[in-house]
Amino acid sequence: MSSPVWLPEIVYVSESAREDSMTSRVLTRLPEVDVRYIPDGSDPLAEKTAGTDFSRDSERFSAGKRRLMLTRYQGSWMRACPGTSQHVCCNLWTINPGEGCPFDCSYCYLQSYLLRNPTLKLYVNTADMMNEVEQRISSDRSRLFRITTGEVVDSLVWDNLTDSSYDLVPFFARQDNAILELKTKSNHIDNLLRLKNEHRGHTVISWSVNAESICRTDEVHTASLDERIEAASQVVEAGYRVGFHFDPVVHFPGWEDEYSASVRKIFDRIAVGNVAWVSVASLRYAPQMQEIMRERFPHSDLPYGEQFLAKDNKLRYIQPLRFKVIDFVWKQLKSVSPAMPVYMCMESPAAWRNIAGGPPVAGSELQEVFSRAGRLPVIGQDSI
Ligand code: SF4
Numbered sequence: 001m002s003s004p005v006w007l008p009e010i011v012y013v014s015e016s017a018r019e020d021s022m023t024s025r026v027l028t029r030l031p032e033v034d035v036r037y038i039p040d041g042s043d044p045l046a047e048k049t050a051g052t053d054f055s056r057d058s059e060r061f062s063a064g065k066r067r068l069m070l071t072r073y074q075g076s077w078m079r080a081c082p083g084t085s086q087h088v089c090c091n092l093w094t095i096n097p098g099e100g101c102p103f104d105c106s107y108c109y110l111q112s113y114l115l116r117n118p119t120l121k122l123y124v125n126t127a128d129m130m131n132e133v134e135q136r137i138s139s140d141r142s143r144l145f146r147i148t149t150g151e152v153v154d155s156l157v158w159d160n161l162t163d164s165s166y167d168l169v170p171f172f173a174r175q176d177n178a179i180l181e182l183k184t185k186s187n188h189i190d191n192l193l194r195l196k197n198e199h200r201g202h203t204v205i206s207w208s209v210n211a212e213s214i215c216r217t218d219e220v221h222t223a224s225l226d227e228r229i230e231a232a233s234q235v236v237e238a239g240y241r242v243g244f245h246f247d248p249v250v251h252f253p254g255w256e257d258e259y260s261a262s263v264r265k266i267f268d269r270i271a272v273g274n275v276a277w278v279s280v281a282s283l284r285y286a287p288q289m290q291e292i293m294r295e296r297f298p299h300s301d302l303p304y305g306e307q308f309l310a311k312d313n314k315l316r317y318i319q320p321l322r323f324k325v326i327d328f329v330w331k332q333l334k335s336v337s338p339a340m341p342v343y344m345c346m347e348s349p350a351a352w353r354n355i356a357g358g359p360p361v362a363g364s365e366l367q368e369v370f371s372r373a374g375r376l377p378v379i380g381q382d383s384i
Contacts, residue, residue, distance in 0.1 A: 007030065008033060010033065010035075010044075010068075011033050011035045011068045012037075014041075014070065016072050017071050017072050020124040022122075022162060025162065025163065043118050044118050056295075057115055057292055058295040061111060061117075062296060064100065064120065065104060065120060067118070071121055073096075077096070077132045078095050078132055078133055081093065081151065093145050093148070094147070095129055095148075096151060097129060097149055098123055098153045099114060099121040099152050100119065105185075105218060105220070106217075106218040106297035106300040109285060113286075114152065122162065126164065133178070137178045145179070146178075146181060147180055147181065148180070154186060155181075155183050155184050156186045156188040156205075157184065159188045160191075165191040165192055166195070169192065169202075170195070178202065179368075180202060181206055182205050183206045183208065183243075183245065184205070185222035186222065187231035189231045192238065193234060193235070205232070206277075207231070208244075208245045209225060209245065210246065210250070211255060211259050212258060217300065218302060225265065229266055229269050230269075232244075232266070233269045236271075241274055243275065243276045243277045245345070246259070246281070247279060248284065251317060251321060251325050272336060275340065277343060277366075277369050278342045279344065280326050280329045280333070280344055280345070281326070281344060282326055283302060283307075284310070286313070289303075290303045323354050340365070341368070343369050
């Protein structure tokens with residue numbers, strides 16, 4: 001049973017999206033919500049709300065999380081993940097069926113990346129997105145494309161409103177050289193369970209996980225760690241492979257005990273053979289986010305402590321501490337099984353040398369994550 005879906009206070013529908021079938025599906029499922037039709041390109045927050053000071057970035061961003069816009073996207077959909085400068089990239093591709101996330105994590109980079117965005121957005125013309133993906137991946141069949149919808153929105157948070165997984169999962173099942181990664185902190189898996197005979201091993205569901213106290217205090221509105229693990233175990237039963245992202249690993253009193261407890265909790269339920277990949281990354285964020293984090297999450301400790309500007313212009317822990325927290329979680333995971341496919345997200349070549357003994361190599365358990373070209377890893381139900 002999923003946690004209740006988050007509901008917006010106001011839904012704006014841009015004029016060009018009025019007739020789309022996705023628009024009517026979403027509106028039918030939000031019968032109580034205030035719906036307003038607006039011209040394309042207008043700013044919904046231009047209309048002021050009493051008591052909210054939209055000149056303050058933090059208030060504007062918070063107000064945007066309570067409003068949803070249904071609109072059409074006209075740009076290019078599929079992009080290589082921007083990664084981060086001077087760090088090792090895992091070659092993930094991104095498609096964004098929306099923008100902005102109703103969950104509210106204190107460390108979320110959208111607080112700088114989408115700071116001026118007036119609302120959350122859902123794009124109703126996702127058929128165009130899938131056409132573009134099909135063209136791109138069919139132009140290079142020797143390459144395996146790992147593609148996620150979870151870059152600027154949680155992949156499953158809206159699924160109970162949109163039923164997007166009914167389009168995406170069967171679509172990717174037909175693509176021999178592509179895997180869809182649905183990244184989430186929710187437990188909205190009802191549609192995925194109904195698709196258990198249709199995914200053909202081409203969809204991986206991954207959960208962002210953390211120390212239990214960080215999930216509780218710094219990941220507002222998300223499913224609890226236990227709920228995420230329960231959901232992971234159910235999709236494994238439905239034949240999907242799963243992933244986990246220990247991101248961001250945070251340094252706080254008791255962190256070692258809590259992270260090793262999280263690793264144990266997860267892998268007491270999930271067999272390593274069902275795991276496609278696990279990433280580890282330490283806390284990092286743009287310097288301009290620090291003030292917004294303090295204003296929006298006054299009880300969070302994450303914006304405090306010794307953090308330094310790294311080469312990628314993000315605040316990170318000083319290098320020895322950064323390596324220490326990643327190394328600890330890495331070793332916990334490898335102690336479950338040396339075959340655990342663990343990689344570091346947005347980390348430096350020095351971190352790979354220090355923690356993993358060197359960069360990821362062809363033929364290792366990370367072949368699927370880092371593959372760019374050449375022989376494709378075997379995917380499908382048989383390899384699960
Ligand atoms: S779930 Fe992800 S995208 Fe959503 S608020 Fe949290 S960090 Fe941001």
